[in-house]
Amino acid sequence: MTPSTGYLLYLLFAMGGAGLYLLLPQPGKSRALPGVALSVLALAGLLSVLAVKVIAPSDTSAYFCLFSAIAIFGASRVITHRKPVYSALYFVLVVISVAALLVLQRAEFLAVALIIVYAGAIIVTYLFVIMLAQQSHETVYDTRAREPFFAVLVGFVLMAAITGKAVEPATTSEAKIVTAQFAQQNLAGAIEGLPEGNTADVAAALLTKYIVVLEIAGVLLLVSMVGAVALSRKKIPVEGHGLPTRPLGQIGKEVEPF
Amino acid sequence: MIRDEDILELEEPKLSAAERLYLPQILGGMQTTMVHLGKTLLANKKMTVQYPEEKRTLRLENYRGIHRLNRDEKGRVACVACFMCATACPAHCIHIEAEESPWDDREKYPAKFDLDELRCIFCGMCEEACPVDAIELTPHYDVVGRSRDEMILDKEELLSIYDKTADVKPRKNPRITGYPEVGNRSEQGPSDEGEGL
Amino acid sequence: MTEFLTSQFGVSIILAGVVFGILQGAVAYCIYFERKIAAWIQDRCGPNRVGPAGLLQPLADGGKMILKEDVIPGHVDKNLFVLAPAIMFIVAFVGFAAIPWGGQLELGGKLVSIQVASPDIGLLYILGVASMGIYGVVLGGWSSNNKYSLFGAIRATAQMLSYEIPMGLCILVIVLTVGAIRLEDIVLPQTAYWSDVIPKWNVFLHPLAFIVLFVTMLAEANRTPFDLAEAEQELVGGFHTEYSALKFGMFFLAEYASMITSSALLAVLFLGGWHLPWIPWAQPEATGIAAVIVKMLVMGGKIAGSLFVMMWLRWTLPRFRFDQLMRLAWGGLIPFTLGLFVLTVGLLYFDKHQSPLWTLGGNAVVLVLTLAVAGLSRRDVTGRPASLPSLEGRSLTHGRLAGDVS
Known part of the structure; x- marks a missing residue:
């Protein structure tokens, strides 16, 4: 180079x-x-x-x-x-x-x-x-x-x-x-x-050498999931505490009797 | 306006645990359809009629197919051109032109009687309205034509349909109703009318 | 040349051509049989005019599809409109590459797999390819620039995303039980026997996972009772409302092709793939050309059986409502399959995962627990919000008006 x-x-x-x-x-x-x-x-x-x-x-x-x-x-x-x-x-x-x-x-x-x-x-x-x-x-x-x-x-x-x-x-030995x-x-x-198939190797590496990283990633995902649930459950205030604003039974437009 | 008391609030039935599992109900439904499948395949119980080869047996009395104009006993058109059918027709598909009758048992007869089979909805109201049972619907349903004009049937065509179907379905009520017999005619009408008889 | 033909690569290429050709025909005849089965269930005859017993109907349909005018409406996003059916079609047919069709064939002293490709991650490959199928639906619906198509696409997306989770969990149960994700390695252990009589098919170990996997596959293929994406009464035709001629035909073929893929996957995972007990040709030791043909026929028979049940269900069941569909996935199937998953992991720890007594008992326990939880939390069918006023005094229960005394 x-x-x-x-x-x-x-x-x-x-x-x-x-x-x-x-x-x-x-x-x-x-x-x-x-x-x-x-x-x-x-x-x-x-x-x-x-x-x-x-x-x-x-x-x-x-x-x-x-x-x-x-x-x-x-x-x-x-x-x-x-x-x-x-x-x-x-x-x-x-x-x-x-x-x-x-x-x-x-x-x-x-x-x-x-x-x-x-x-x-x-x-x-x-x-x-x-x-x-x-x-x-x-x-x-x-x-x-x-x-x-x-x-x-x-x-x-x-x-x-x-x-x-x-x-x-490269200049240094590490590099x-x-x-x-x-x-x-x-x-x-x-x-x-x-080897032909290396899925087992990936799994072994994940569950032995990188187990802590894996666990931390899992906890992070869990936290974000809990956060998403908490955010999506936020109640949006509706007038009349979730009740329909008009009395029950008046659905749609009010029509004059004919 | 919808009032409160007009509204019925429906409460749906609560499902038991087995019903919420869906599977028992689904298996029941599958059994039903399998029985039908087996019957159709093994016992050959098909509802289908293979149309051009097979034809359904129709009820002659009330099947509403193409129209015909009946002939009376002497072979004349039975219609008296009273316009009842044309008035009753919801689709306005009957066109009659009346003329003075050449025969002495009635006043008018249709010089023209056109029926547009493409406008017709085959409701049978003309048949109901006819006082002399001259127009009838036949069980003949495979009507084809290559133009719209061909599908407007005139008097001769309607009469020829009678000729074709008279054996299968004879005229319902051959007597001309509403007109008095010759004998007591003079009691009702003016005498000059009787001269034609 | 002979060397090429007897190598794995040559066999793979030949097999790819053969499988693609056969599947095109199979898909066309799937449509024929769908119509036949629908007719039989409804006491009719089905297509019977084109050829003997209507057998040439698929050809007539194909000819019609090709010759019809291919309308591209003016208001659509043209690129994506053309791309969507292509994605559907490609994805539906690419998945077949990893299916083991007939064990191994001995050619010139060497054993070659009757499989187009045998990737180490065969199962994941099929899952990955299948998950790309959503794009066809989404793009078709969106690019049509039609609100019904868009609704269909949105429903399909939500549904496919939701049902991928229980599907993955069911597959994980089998992967844990067998300990492999290469599809031949999943078939091979199933060719052994318990006490020389019952084959070790996974369906006998995890019947509930089998049922749930079948259900999720119906949902993934957008089949009744989960065909919300093309609910005719509400959405005209769903995501393919604007499509006509060959593009519509590609959507149509892709649906059946993905049904065949999922049926093949079901056969491999639970029904022993090409294995059939007591037939000497359908054993892993048989490697002759006759054995391979018998094995392919066995595999085809299993796929056909699964397809038949799919069609049977289609003409039996009405459609789910969308909230019921979502509740079934998130409130029913996912907890249930998680239970099965935990059970399998537990049995694996105690090394009992291959023992039918333990797995069947565990399945029963999970089922009873699920039923108990479901029974304890009895809920309205529609889930009327508790914030609405009570219906006390003016409700019609089972046809009688409760408050009406007049």
Whole structure:
């Protein structure tokens, strides 16, 4: 990994960030075309740099590029699309392509759990709410992004930092190990050694090594569930203590006798 | 306005634990449907009539199919053009043009008698209203035509339906009612009317 | 070439084609039999004009669906409107990949599975795919831009989300009992016998979980008595009101395909999959081509039986009301299946989870406890709010007016 690769990556991230900034919904005339061009260029550049420099060539790297491109495309559409229903659906696309990436890493259990939990339950609930709440015309908060510049800046600086750190030549011994592991993770080498089915391994790790974390997560979920129940049980005061305002027996409009 | 005392508040029956389990009731219902399924399949007890091949037996007396105009004993149209059927018809599908009768036992006869079978609702009111039982509904129901005009039956067509169905369903009451016999005619009407007889 | 054909990958590809083809036909004939069974139950004949005994009716229906005008109304969201039936259809057919159809086949000295794919997480794969089916309904209903469709979609979503929980719990009971989530590994232990007579099918261990799973599968497939999403009297056609021609046909086929998937899952989980006692070809040791065909027929027979009960129920029961439906899931099935789950975990701890005496006794205890709780908390059918004034003195109870003395 040469420093020039790192700078190339930073440049690509800056390009991507600029493209996304142009794509974010803002009032005024549309700047979609340059945004799309910049983003596509950045994405293609990123993937080719990764493919050439970082990922060791193997029979699955094409799939990796494909699904990660879909995931990044979907993620950018989640925040740039003006209709919330479409945003939620692009979120589903992201989840599915990330699940596919997990399958490539032989983490089938995680992949399916991701689909069941996110795509099958959580995003459906989002859609449910959006469908119930959405007005027929586009609302203001859907057509303009809040703080688009800073959001894009922070997001892409973080991404650049992480990626740059991951691909930069290791200096300390600890970082060397991390980098070495990362290099091994490049899809071909380490995975071949994994057993065919690893659900039992996941379960064993969860219930032995990470038992405390698991319990804490469970307690957190319980707390949030209790909170949700408490919130939804809040009584909304109705005039006359829940009784119908008109006397029982007068239903609907009052009609004169004919 | 709905008054309080007009309202009946219904209290639904409370369900027992077994009923709230649903399963006993569901099994009972499944038994009923299974019995029907078995009967239909094994005992071949089907209610369906395979229409073009099989035909239902109809009650001639009161089945309301296409109309006919009856003939009297001498083969003339029995109608006396009294317009009772056209008046009674809720669908206004009968059109009669009356003329002086060429025969001497009645005053008028229908020169034209058009019946629009597409407007008709087959209620049978014309049959009820007719004083001489001239218009009747037959058990003949498969009426087809390729145009709307074809479905407007004129006098000849209605009479020909009588010819086709007279064997199956003879005219209910062949005697022309309401007119006195020839013998005591002079007591009721003016004499000049009697000249035609 | 022969090497490819005898490898697992080759067999999988061939099987995928075969299964897809057979299922298309099976789904079409499901519709035929649905109509036949409805007719028989109602003392009628059913379709009998097209071909002998009406057997060509599905072809005629398919031809009609294809040739009809495919209307896309002007007020719909076009992309999603087209996407929704496609999602439904794909999801309904992708689930078949993990079903073990006929044990193992010996080909050129090697054993290959008669299964399109055998993922380690087979059961979860089917659940995950099935959970994606909601999107077809939701998007179809929403994109139609029609309030009845939207109501249908909302009802379907709430219903499918609710019934996924007891369904998952029932499946967990079996997973705990068998100790595997790969579908062949769930079938194999069921091919053993108790005292050489009764096969160790899971239905004999957990009959209540079997019934509850069947009920939740009806709800997941939007079948009567849970077909609130397409309640004709209230919602015209529900989420597919605006659909016509082939798109409607895809919704229609997808419903039956998902019925077949859930029936296959039911057969694998509870009825021993392709296993049938005392038939030598339907044992795990038999690996010849004849054995595989017999096993597939056995599996098909079990699926057909389950489908028949589904259809039978459809023409027996009226529809639930929506609040009853929700109460059945959240107030009835979820506590009940949680009870079964706790029971199974307890038996697992004492290593009695494979003993029919203990599991059946435990099932009885859970049932009696549930009935006792239900009996103690007798409730109105409609659940009239307690805040409303009492009906004392002017209520009509069982046809008689209580306060009316005149």
